[in-house]
Amino acid sequence: MADSSSWKGVAGELETLHQAMLDGDPVAPAEFARLALPLLVQDLRTAYGYAVQDPHEIQIACDDTILSLALAPELYKPERGKTIRGYLRMSAAGDLGHYFERSKQRALREEPFSPVELPEPARNRIQEMLPEDASAEDIEEVIARYADIVPEPENQAVIRLILMGEREEHVFACAIGIETLPIAERRKKVNRVKEMILKRIRRAETRKVRGL
Numbered sequence: 001m002a003d004s005s006s007w008k009g010v011a012g013e014l015e016t017l018h019q020a021m022l023d024g025d026p027v028a029p030a031e032f033a034r035l036a037l038p039l040l041v042q043d044l045r046t047a048y049g050y051a052v053q054d055p056h057e058i059q060i061a062c063d064d065t066i067l068s069l070a071l072a073p074e075l076y077k078p079e080r081g082k083t084i085r086g087y088l089r090m091s092a093a094g095d096l097g098h099y100f101e102r103s104k105q106r107a108l109r110e111e112p113f114s115p116v117e118l119p120e121p122a123r124n125r126i127q128e129m130l131p132e133d134a135s136a137e138d139i140e141e142v143i144a145r146y147a148d149i150v151p152e153p154e155n156q157a158v159i160r161l162i163l164m165g166e167r168e169e170h171v172f173a174c175a176i177g178i179e180t181l182p183i184a185e186r187r188k189k190v191n192r193v194k195e196m197i198l199k200r201i202r203r204a205e206t207r208k209v210r211g212l
Contacts, residue, residue: 006137007085010035014084021073029070037066040088046139047164048096050157051175061095093164100171139163149200158193 004010014036020028040062045055052058065088069075076087142163143156150156157175166172172190173179181189 004035004038007039010039011083011085015078018069018073018076018078018084021070032070033066036084036088037062039085040065040092043085043089043164044092044096047160047166048093048171050153051161051171052096052099053174054099057096057099061092061099064095065092089164093166097168100168100174146201146204149204150197155193155197158197162194 014032017028017032017035021032041059044058044062048058049055068091069088075091076084078084082090139160143150143159146159147156150159154176158172161172161175169187169190170179172194173181173186176190176193178186178189
């Protein structure tokens with residue numbers, strides 16, 4: 001019997017159920033949802049929980065993702081190299097983007113918006129800590145590894161978002177709690193936090209190499 005407490009434990013069964021959905025098995029969608037939905041919710045809560053004020057938004061995004069795949073299982077194409085978990089997470093994060101878009105509009109009101117991405121060198125350095133399809137457990141291992149030098153919950157939330165592949169500046173602002181600030185000030189603070197985290201990590205790694 002599959003270990004339903006982790007993606008690794010149900011990966012094979014989810015692939016089998018996905019093929020069954022493609023074959024028109026009427027029971028497969030419900031069983032697929034039973035196994036995948038709790039894990040998907042856990043993934044998004046880990047990455048976005050600190051940035052999302054209404055936890056129901058995460059549940060809704062995950063529900064919609066599972067339902068969409070159940071109605072159109074051909075949307076997931078394993079031959080493209082992405083795992084089923086990677087596909088579900090990407091899709092649910094995309095649905096959750098609608099929540100952040102509404103939040104962004106409420107915060108900015110009449111202020112014009114200009115998308116801003118965080119500095120690529122700093123982002124890439126942190127993303128290199130994990131493979132693309134890292135699990136929620138892998139992400140938490142990174143957080144724990146640097147907990148001594150990045151102990152603040154809001155800064156740990158920034159690391160989670162980066163490791164999940166998030167690129168929207170407003171999402172990071174929500175995680176830090178500065179989403180209502182003017183754009184220019186918010187941009188500076190988000191970038192400053194990102195660079196500060198990277199400097200702490202680099203300093204810790206340097207000390208480790210030197211045996212300090």
